[in-house]
Amino acid sequence: MNEPAITPEIIAKHGLTPDEYERIQKILGRDPNFTELGVFSVMWSEHCSYKNSKPELRKFPTTGDTVLVKAGEENAGVIDVGDGWAVAFKMESHNHPSAVEPFQGAATGVGGIIRDIFTMGARPVFNLNSLRFGDIRGDSAEARTNRRLFAGVVSGIAHYGNCIGIPTIGGEVYFDESYSGNPLVNVFCLGVLKHEEIARGAASGIGNPVFYVGAETGRDGLAGAAFASRDLTEESKQDRPAVQVGDPFREKLLLEACLELLASGCVAGIQDMGAAGLTCSTCETASRGGTGVEIDLALVPKRETGMTPYETLLSESQERMLVIVKKGQEDSVRQIFEKWDLPYAEIGTVKDDGFMRVKENGVTVVEIPARSLADEAPIYNREVSEKNLPAPFDAATLPETDVTAALVALMSHPSLASKRWVWRQYDHMVRLGATVLPGSDAAVFIVREANKILAATSDCNAIYCRLDPREGAKVAVAEAARNLACSGAVPLAVTDNLNFGNPHKPENFLMLREAVEGLAEACREFNTPVTGGNVSLYNESPNGTIDPTPTVGMVGQIADIKHVTTQAFKAAGDVILLLGQLGDEIGGSHYLKVVHGQKAGLPPRLDYATEKALHNGVREIIRKGLVQSAHDLSEGGIAVAVAESSLSAKPALGASIDLGPTGLRPDVALFNESQSRIIVSVTSDNAAEAESVLKSLGVPVQRIGTVNSTGTLQIAADGKSYSWQLSDLETAWGETIGKLME
Structure with missing residues (x-):
């Protein structure tokens, strides 16, 4: 030869x-x-x-009473869901191929993860995806390229999933300059099987x-x-x-x-x-x-x-x-x-x-x-740089801003705006199992052959991970579990996709190590073993290294269809409760990035006991039939969360919020991203009982307002009032991505 x-x-x-x-x-x-x-x-x-x-992946918890196939043993992990049924699920990346050929790169990423699932003997029943792109706004060559990559990737995912007949029922999309030239395409698939069918x-x-x-x-x-x-x-x-x-x-x-x-x-x-x-x-x-x-x-x-x-x-x-x-x-x-x-x-x-x-x-x-x-490839323990965390952010250094305009700016930022332009391209109703449509805190799917209700979500705040990869990774797990709790689900297990830069650079390998240790610690705390996943390194382009992005895919189970809960407000007159403290942590927030152009400060800290009590509390009042809606507070803080719950209602419902005396700057009160917070709406008849149950479980709770049908969102704090027309917020939130992609 x-x-x-x-x-x-x-x-x-x-x-x-x-x-x-x-x-x-x-x-x-x-x-x-x-x-x-x-x-x-x-x-x-x-x-x-x-x-x-x-060596880092060995730090993950991979065992548990429900684990039938562990991480690394086969193509995907398998978790028991009861009555002889199990689920196989996994997340993979197709980042580099999608940067070069977005349609086929994304399409074949979907095809590959589906094969990983049916190779286990499981029938694939739904997909999720976690996508990251550079900024798509503006007329620069870079923005045009980012829009082309975004359009191509979404088309590729839609094409493959729609043609094969597996619904894409949820996920996330973020936009940040660090992904220009190196988009992230992380795809997730879950399948169901009986125990004896494991291949x-x-x-x-x-x-x-x-x-x-x-x-x-x-x-x-x-x-x-x-x-x-x-x-x-x-x-x-x-x-x-x-x-x-x-x-x-x-x-x-x-x-x-x-x-x-x-x-x-x-x-x-x-x-x-x-x-x-x-x-x-x-x-x-x-x-x-x-x-x-x-x-x-x-x-x-x-x-x-x-x-x-x-x-x-x-x-x-x-x-x-x-x-x-x-x-x-x-x-x-x-x-x-x-x-x-x-x-x-x-x-x-x-x-x-x-x-x-x-x-x-x-x-x-x-x-x-x-x-x-x-099994015997060389293994390297790469050099790490010295850990150097940013100082806590002092909000007093920020110039005063127009809070009314700031909320519109946040709602219209592509990362926070509605992703309906994306999911309308996906056939999320095939198999007729999607009982919660894309856009709520977690996707919910009824597996009719097994009579099981599953919830799933993907989460990662890469800004947090850039500033403090360990804390950012912990928050990714906590937020995923919080999203499942808001849907009425108990978390089962995790798959992850670790997206980082060149591991030969000590600063990059430090971020990988810190993030893995944060993920491992949080997964142990939330009793969610890691069933497998993917590592995607070398995510760098001539523009630089991506923000570290350890994406978490988490699966949970809901016991009763009556417990399925969404983020949308349901009826005028309902009482809005804040579960958890108002918070004051502005470091690493989307408000800092969107309004002030800064990725700075320590991201919010996570307290496990507080977070777990919150999850148990919201699930308990859901099980008791007291909850109309539930929505976690994450990017954009309480103002964005309330606006999303208002706009998610069909037709939209307004809200009148009074945070009372906070002692905080208005922008900090409205847009801080402190953890362990959820807003729920309850009927006025159920409000007192919900508060009593939550307090008995050690969950701080306060009435902050009511749902209304006036077509406005009103927020008061420290004697100052702010008001927005829902029609204006809908334009900002609902139409931004579609207009950018015209």
Whole structure:
């Protein structure tokens, strides 16, 4: 074979260091050939091996009474939800591909996370996403690029989810200059299954045949895992072959075929061909099973001629699966694949020697110990810089602002404005399970086959994490749990997506370590084990490094349909209660950023006992049937939260709020982001009982106003009154993103 000679330049181009290359030579007892170098390159990339982050990930709590499949064991974790039913869920990123080709990058990200779920034997039932882009306002070239990326990503997500028939029922979208040139596309999928249906990704059974099924292999997505493990540069535009092309209709066939196949009892092991394609699925199944796998690339279905072994192994063409079949069941497997009109081939056999052995027309082109690839990549403990937190922010240094104008500015900022332009493109009603439409604190979905009500949310305040990554990560977990509590749910478990910059920079690795330790601590406090997730490093562009963004996806369960609660006010005359203290922490707030152009100060501090008491309190009054609406106070503080509850009502309902004597500047009182706060509305008949229950549970509560039908929002504090027309706030909040994207 005419392969390129391996030179120091070729080694470096594959993202391998001289020390790593020397380690490869010792493993093999010889020099690798070019194809083997490519195999090591993708499997030892950060994207596949987590070689820079694995020591940090070991800090997460991963066990619990409900955990059926732990983080790292399989493609996704699995959690018991009772009565023999379970859920499999996970979050993944497709950041770099989406920066280069937003539509296909986002679409194939959705396809990949869906495959991770049905590979577990679960039927996918809904998706969420967490998206971050640069500023989309203005006419600069950068703003136009950010709008193009935003439009492309949303279209790609909508296309794939809508075509395959899996609803996208919630998520979040933020806009900040740190993401210009490097958007974040984090996608989440949840599926349901019975305990006995859990599938494993191990190549078990010596002599069992290995089948390839799904789309034919092409040159798209070539070495995508390695592409995702380096910084984005201007030259990244030339990496379009590292961006896959998705086919949701083919994936639908693959999904149904795999679920039927798993139910047939013919399968000994199954693995998605995700990052690193055939390479990862072959060596990972062998390593998990303590076996070896031998395949012949000449048997692999291909859609392009003249593909080399290097290209075939490293291709990340979508909608493909590797299946270990129980010997003697081959004909049954073929019948299922033919029924679903899927390309397939028997391409190899499970061996007993522990090797990943790849042949081309019978000639061996790769022979590597499987564990060396899948589980024994080099692990690094990167250097960290000294921790240096900002000083608390002194609000007295801020110039006086017009509070009335400030609320309009906050409501119209794309990060806080309504995301209806986004979710109207998603078919969130397919399967008829979405009982809470996108836009409330948490998505709620009824799984009718299991008679279970699930709630899910994704959360992260990256400004907090930039200023104090440990505290910001703790708040991300707390806010996710608070959002679930506002919906009536008890949290079950967490998946996360750790989005950070180049780990070789000590300041970046410090942020990663601090954030992981904050997440781990908070997950232990809220009894939400981490079931898995994704690490996406090297999120840098010529514009700089992104703000650290450890996104938290949390799933909860609601016991009774009567407990499902939304953030929208329900009726004029209802009493509005503030649960928790008014607060005074302005550091790291969206008010500082939007109105004063500053990311500064310490973000708000989190007290676990106070936060957990708040969650228990709001769930208790929901269970007692006392709550009309519940909404957590987060970005923008109490003024934004009340405005959102007003505008979420259909038709909109106003509110009259009186915070009484606060002793604070008006802007601090209205826009601070102190934690552990929720506003609820209750009928006037239930107000006293709700207050009594909350006080008995140690939750501070005060009546702050009433819901009205006057078409206005009025807020008074310290004898000063402010008023807004709901029609003006609706224009600012509801129409901003749509107008920007016209």
